[in-house]
Amino acid sequence: MTDTTKPTPPTDGRHDFDFIHGRWRVQNERLRERLVGSTDWDVFDATDECRPVLDGAGNLEEFHTAWNGGFEGIALRLYDVDSGVWRIHWASNRSGALDPPVSGRFEDGVGTFYGSDQHAGRPVRVRFLWSRTSANSAHWQQAFSIDGGASWETNWHMWFRRVDEHGRLRHDDAVLELRQYTLQPGQRDVLIDLFEREFIETQEAVGMHVIGHFRDLDAPDRYVWLRGFPSMEARREALQAFYFGPVWQRHRDAANATMVDSDNVLLLRPAHPASGLAPASMPRPAIGTALPAGAVCIGTCALRAPAAEGFTARFEQQLAPLLRQHGADVIARYETDGSANTFPRLPVREGECVFVWVARFADMAALDAHLATLQGSARWQEALAAAMREELLQAPELLRLAPTARSELR
Known part of the structure; x- marks a missing residue:
């Protein structure tokens, strides 16, 4: 008898990244030296804005910080409807070129994405993790592996907080x-x-x-x-x-x-x-x-x-x-x-x-x-x-x- 069972189509994930649309204030925690056992982190602020493109099949995110003499980056995320996979491409003003993409999908509210790259001349596996912690906050982290994914070193966190039209944080105090x-x-x-x-x-x-x-x-x-x-x-x-x-x-x-x-x-x-x-009617006083x-x-x-x-x-x-x-x-x-x-x-x-x-x-x-x-x-x-x-x-x-x-x- 011929098996007529069809593969289960992937869940439509075109809206998985809708939570990141808008304007954000971002705290970064970036490991100063990678893959050497360092525990010394740079902590710096950034601004970020993301908008949908291609009728919702992708989005473009722009990242700006004054850290380290000024740093700008863009992330282009594209959704493959047939495979149900997101591919994320990153470029910065330091190189002007797109890094090798990472790809993956969301499950149970967490997005996991893998790719391959090089760091300091040696090949590494790259992992992005995305989670949405509330309507007005989100978390991204990057990790590298040099043993094929048996162990990972997290080297960058971005903590996203949504801001209003005046640049003030939005809060949900339940x-x-x-x-x-x-x-x-x-x-x-x-x-x-x-x-x-x-x-x-x-x-x-x-x-x-x-x-x-x-x-x-x-x-x-x-x-x-x-x-x-x-x-x-x-x-x-x-x-x-x-x-x-x-x-x-x-x-x-x-x-x-x-x-x-x-x-x-x-x-x-x-x-x-x-x-x-x-919500507070005035910005928080300065130091x-x-x-x-x-x-x-x-x-x-x-x-x-x-x-x-x-x-x-x-x-x-x-x-x-x-x-x-x-x-x-x-x-x-x-x-x-x-x-x-x-x-x-x-x-x-x-x-x-x-x-x-x-x-x-x-x-x-x-x-x-x-x-x-x-x-x-x-x-x-x-x-x-x-x-x-x-x-x-x-x-x-x-x-x-x-x-x-x-x-x-x-």
């Missing part, structure tokens, strides 16, 4: 960390200086959003900060990229030397779809900016049960109106995210139910006036007592916070 660090006496300003110089842009480059960082006015050795992530999986990838990357490795000893405890961390999500922090006049209060409520079972509604209907009546600009509300910690190397507080609100004030005098009138309000005390009987384990913890010079939230 997951939030509220981090409170206890520091060695007198070391808070040391950490703040290091953090604002080395750890803001480099964390954001690999997929995080450094939202706000503050001096706690009631605890001189406490540093409080907030960072956001698009998802728990994106959090895992971003934290792994940063804490195993060259910037943290270079500065971790100096940072850790300032700390007594960094494990007081709440993992949060917006209490309802419209309750997260809104050397004077301290802002604003003040922030973060209220944390320890609950007997998840906030959605009653406390969120109580807060919106009874407590939030009183906070606003006494001068608070309540800008966000969050509840516990009970997901498993996707990066156990950094512990979080588990087994707790909390509700957190964030309020902004024009200055510290306005915050202190708010707290004074709130504590003297009979209606507030009555509403709080009712919540204590039903949902609260204790009175809310209120943090009086002064934004540091480069805090986005101020």
